Amino acid sequence: MCVGLSAKVVSVKDDVAIVDASGARRKVSAALLSDLEPGDFVMVHAGTAIAKITDDDEDETGALLDLL
């Protein structure tokens, strides 16, 4: 139940978004996010998009190691 899923926003209408997670599409609540647009990436948790995210973890993990 507690697993987050990153997904790409396909469409948004009112407080509902259709997202694509590795090819699987599903309807999720977008009520917690403002200004969501098709093409954005989101973290989905229990059927609700909880945060806008970037799609790639490489840049930021590299930058964190550069600081050490």
Place this chain on the structure above:
Amino acid sequence: MNQTIERAKEILTRYDGPHCRIMEVCGTHTHEIFRQGIRRILPRQIELISGPGCPVCVTPVGYIDEAIWLALEKGATVCTFGDLVRVPGTEASLQTARGEGAAVKVVYTPLDAERYAAEHPDEEVVFLSVGFETTTPSACLAVRKAQQDGIRNFSLLTANKTMPGAYEAMKDSTDLFLYPGHVHAITGTGICEKLAEEGVSGVCAGFTASELLTALAVAVTRYQEGKPFFVNCYPRVVRPDGSPKAQSLVAAMMEPCDEEWRGIGIIPDSGMKLKESCQMYDARTRFQVPEMAGRANPACRCGQVLKGELLPTQCRVFGKACTPEHPVGACMVSSEGACSAWYLYGQNL
């Protein structure tokens, strides 16, 4: 293999600093660290211990008894996340209660339970609202939707929990926390920074191999420096102020309460319950649920596992009487439970 993973791996495998106990607060971290083989590359000085961050695992036995009572005595349709169905109560699980006629439906989100209630006005629908800061906003969205739709046959059986009290309760059991990334996507990082000021260190971590290895590499490097620290190693998801929208939604509908954590006991103000203005959606009020203490199987050591005091393999029933097919304790049932992770991956250590 990418360059970041190689760099982080090198830092970890070459670590020769002081012994460092790192508590994986989040059950998904426990599973991902196992699944990705990260435990196998760590030197002896880096010890990973399980923590209380699997919501199903910390849900007390009495809560399962309450859910079964609602289904069997009140005829309610119980909607739940799948993980809870096989968690043992005092005498039965929701799965075995099905055999006695309990209506138990698995849903993906609380909003699905609200929709089911709207489509079945002749049924009383109770959603089993467990989870941390990450899941609680979805439960509040479902209640708000019920209010907007004029749905009156929907309620929550709350056992929602918040992490700060657990951090306080666990801080002496570990050298530093691997903070749960998605909890802090909602709450922000203020509590982690405050704990660092009080001498409790930690890093916020994501879930990919690159994110986990980087978070662990940053954690042990900073630990070696000897000063308390907090580093957000998951900034693509976790922002300092978290999700103000989720915070204000929950604050409008719920309020803190004392809450029981399996194996830990009652932690003051570590739970969330519906406010009086939302009480018609509170299953305990609506059905006058009697108090149920609940009794765990005395052989089960989930409580000590959740506090990082015991490895799952040190429990007498692990892998014998307690397996994923026939779980004795919640940590073996949940897909995020520490015992389940050790059962699935531990033999490869």
